[in-house]
Amino acid sequence: MTLNILIVDDSAVMRAMILKTMHMTDLPLGEIYQAANGQEGLDVFNQHWIDLVIADINMPVMNGEEMIDRMQENPDTKEIPIIVVSTEGSKTRIERLQYKGARFIHKPFSPEIIRDTVRDITGIGVSDE
Amino acid sequence: MSEQLKEILSRVAGETLEKLAFMFSFPEDERGTIILDSAVAATISFVGPFSGTLVMTVSNQLLPELAANMLGVDDEETTLDQQHDALKETINIICGNLLPAIAGKEVVFNIDAPVIIAGVEAIKKVIEDHDNKPASIVKLNIEESECDLLLFINGKFTLAS
Numbered sequence: 001m002t003l004n005i006l007i008v009d010d011s012a013v014m015r016a017m018i019l020k021t022m023h024m025t026d027l028p029l030g031e032i033y034q035a036a037n038g039q040e041g042l043d044v045f046n047q048h049w050i051d052l053v054i055a056d057i058n059m060p061v062m063n064g065e066e067m068i069d070r071m072q073e074n075p076d077t078k079e080i081p082i083i084v085v086s087t088e089g090s091k092t093r094i095e096r097l098q099y100k101g102a103r104f105i106h107k108p109f110s111p112e113i114i115r116d117t118v119r120d121i122t123g124i125g126v127s128d129e
Numbered sequence: 130m131s132e133q134l135k136e137i138l139s140r141v142a143g144e145t146l147e148k149l150a151f152m153f154s155f156p157e158d159e160r161g162t163i164i165l166d167s168a169v170a171a172t173i174s175f176v177g178p179f180s181g182t183l184v185m186t187v188s189n190q191l192l193p194e195l196a197a198n199m200l201g202v203d204d205e206e207t208t209l210d211q212q213h214d215a216l217k218e219t220i221n222i223i224c225g226n227l228l229p230a231i232a233g234k235e236v237v238f239n240i241d242a243p244v245i246i247a248g249v250e251a252i253k254k255v256i257e258d259h260d261n262k263p264a265s266i267v268k269l270n271i272e273e274s275e276c277d278l279l280l281f282i283n284g285k286f287t288l289a290s
Binding site for chain 2: 010011012013014016017020058060086087088089090091092093106107108109110
């Protein structure tokens with residue numbers, strides 16, 4: 001099985017960094033889609049099958065938390081695993097995201113953190129260790 | 130308290146640059162402020178238990194290297210848009226890590242989107258528009274290039290223990 005991944009971040013450089021990091025891991029990658037805000041991210045679900053979402057929180061147009069809320073309202077997207085990659089430092093906000101089912105990775109991140117979190121949340125690649 | 134604030138800002142900036150762009154920074158307290166003719170700045174404002182703005186000014190020559198290191202490509206392969214995006218993401222991460230280091234993890238801050246400021250007069254205006262002096266100034270040497278960080282804080286604040 002390969003993973004179709006949606007990366008949502010308003011910074012093109014950060015999206016490229018996450019993509020580069022994903023390629024540095026041995027995870028089985030399928031198609032990688034990119035979006036610059038939550039609304040663009042939601043639009044991708046209408047066109048493509050997504051196995052995993054990696055999203056920022058602070059974005060224009062629609063922030064990451066609202067995108068997560070909208071995903072959870074939709075039966076087609078509510079089970080998709082979500083990893084939030086953000087600079088957010090507030091314990092309150094991080095716990096709120098975790099309560100919504102998202103994993104949290106703090107920026108700046110290491111490739112190992114991304115790899116291990118993706119493995120953990122998807123169960124893919126764990127048996128390869 | 131100002132020395133503690135300076136130490137926190139210097140440490141957070143150094144850790145961010147190292148982890149994000151594999152760049153090492155060293156304090157350069159003795160030098161003057163950065164030469165604005167050949168520099169670009171980014172600013173980011175925040176509101177929470179206290180409000181303020183972080184201004185990061187870097188030598189033009191640092192930008193391609195910063196972007197290239199973040200993207201994992203050669204310096205000459207990066208566009209100006211990517212270089213500005215890289216600087217914005219860098220100040221965003223510094224600010225995001227700085228505020229909990231100052232105020233603690235229990236408090237909530239709203240952080241605006243970072244903005245690029247180019248041109249001597251525009252950078253001067255951003256710095257001079259603040260009524261108060263910077264709460265902290267950190268001058269760094271990054272890979273033989275200069276970087277100044279100015280933290281403006283409005284009103285009173287206390288450092289978390």
